[in-house]
Amino acid sequence: MAATLRIATYNVNGITSRLPHLLRWLEATRPDIVALQELKASDEAFPLEAIQDAGYGALWHGQRAWNGVALLGRGTTPVQSRRGLPGDPADTQSRYLEAAVHGVLVGALYLPNGNPRPGPKFDYKLAWMRRLAAHARGLVGLPHPVALIGDFNVIPEDIDVYDPNAWRRDALIQPEVRAAYAQLLEQGWTDTLRALFEDAPVYTFWDHFRQHAERDRGLRIDHLLLNPVLSAAVEAAGVDQWMRLEEKASDHAPTWVEIAVEHAIP
């Protein structure tokens, strides 16, 4: 029996503040696999019980006040394959978690913002992108489904921002950042939203300034990169933009892809 697998990524900007939003969204859209970013909470503060009550198993890598990523599986607990991005043992920031969920190997990531630029934070971002590319190279050609999803903090092209000029000094749009992202895609990853929307704008983030959400002045920085095995089965993709217009919303909206699978998800 044919069925679909829904994979989503959502930067919650604080799991404690956003738990009600997360639970409403899980119930409304019932994704099978979810990557969360910016938990901004220690491991001890992760709201496992509420998430389990919603029908999800969870794996998380928290950090007090900043960063923090998690993977949720509907009706299953993700099986961890990696915690932390390889390539720098001194890196203590919680930004990468990798696990098998519903038959997909999922790398869930929160790529460094990189501002202010220039400076050590921008250097860290570029170094992190090099480490990601080195790791991703070993994943893209695997004979099973692989996804790299999360908040990449990269505006890939001018179509991905409401006004490129307004962001020209920002780390998210710099030529070397865009080049690093393009090189990652060249390994064989498909940028799913861009592939499906073709030359139509689609945004995943709207900052808190000047009513940008209400005016749809956004950026596309949350990405779903699929390896060839997985991208061959894509049926649909989109952004749950209504979530950005909720009271006390995160500045990001959940972004998702639906995959055709042979059998119903248990």
Next chain:
DNA sequence: ATGTCCCGAGAATCGGGA
């Protein structure tokens, strides 16, 4: 150049980050 929201500190606002 502007502006807003989250977190932690620690007691009321403020700094850091985005």
